[in-house]
Amino acid sequence: MKKKLVVLTGAGISAESGIKTFRDSDGLWEGHNVNDVATPEGWHKNPALVLDFYNQRRKQLKEVQPNLGHQILAELENEFDVFIITQNVDDLHERAGSSNVLHLHGELLKVRSTKNPNYILDWQDDLNFGDFDENKNQLRPHIVWFGEEVPALEEALTLTQSADYFAVIGTSLNVYPAAGLIDFTTRETPIFYIDPKPIKIPNLRNPLEVIPMRATEGVAFMKEKLLNQMQ
Known part of the structure; x- marks a missing residue:
């Protein structure tokens, strides 16, 4: 055994x-303050920034190898x-x-419903406003942000x-x-x-x-x- x-x-x-990691010496994650792109507050304040940030991370992931x-x-x-x-x-x-x-x-190549945390989809491309779950709720990155369970x-x-x-x-x-x-x-x-x-x-x-x-x-x-x- x-x-x-x-x-x-x-x-x-x-x-x-x-x-890259936000734990680099400058404290930034790819040039962004983590509070702006990795917290529920950042999402509510500027969801367009958050969506774009993770869209860029998704593209970057396709360019790297194990x-x-x-x-x-x-x-x-x-x-x-x-x-x-x-x-x-x-x-x-x-x-x-x-x-x-x-x-x-969480996982960069998945998204989930903003209302139903169990509604999770595989996602390879950009996530945009108007990408909804089955009940017309906006989808968000499937990432555990700071302050979340x-x-x-x-x-x-x-x-x-x-x-x-x-x-x-x-x-x-x-x-x-x-x-x-x-x-x-x-x-x-x-x-x-x-x-x-x-x-x-x-x-x-x-x-x-x-x-x-x-x-x-x-x-x-x-x-x-x-x-x-x-x-």
């Missing part, structure tokens, strides 16, 4: 494919039951071949609690509730923490291996470590 590897990924793994970090995580399914919990809204994990991907913060959190907690190995890759561990998942691992679960600028994780009792590398290098290093432990 395969061991379960649960992986929490953040913007750092997608950044190596060319997708990197070696994404690919190795997919390859690890040969040896482990791999479950990826990602804070990223891109589809790079899926395009690399990962089978089990849970998006905490995280519907996938309960499933993420269940996965985390059942992990034989847990990995944190390319996330600042500053965005909650995602950053708190690490506290729900069982105490004996080994944790791999991959980040070029790792922070100190307070009150952690698990076996911890800090890998101060970018995602592409660190995931390859972690794979070797995991395979050696299986021998």
Whole structure:
């Protein structure tokens, strides 16, 4: 029976494919204040700006490719039951071949009704005013904005609690509730923490291996470590 590897990924793994993050030093997301494009207040204030912003992100996503970090995580399914919990809204994990991907913060290639959160559609092109659900309600990006509930959190907690190995890759561990998942691992679960600028994780009792590398290098290093432990 395969061991379960649960992986929490953040913007750092997608950044190596060319997708920028608002956690860059300027605090902006592609030149925009996050309050303008990633909050319910921003949507109500200027929905045209928000629609255009995500339309541009959708176009950008078509121009980038999964990197070696994404690919190795997919390859690890040969040896482990791999479950990826990602804070990223891109589809790079899926395009690399990962089978089990849970998006905490929504998906760029989906939209949903402004009135019915369970009305969700796959969406590849621009989203415009006048794009409605079946009841003539405007559609919006299927993104969990700041201040909104995280519907996938309960499933993420269940996965985390059942992990034989847990990995944190390319996330600042500053965005909650995602950053708190690490506290729900069982105490004996080994944790791999991959980040070029790792922070100190307070009150952690698990076996911890800090890998101060970018995602592409660190995931390859972690794979070797995991395979050696299986021998």
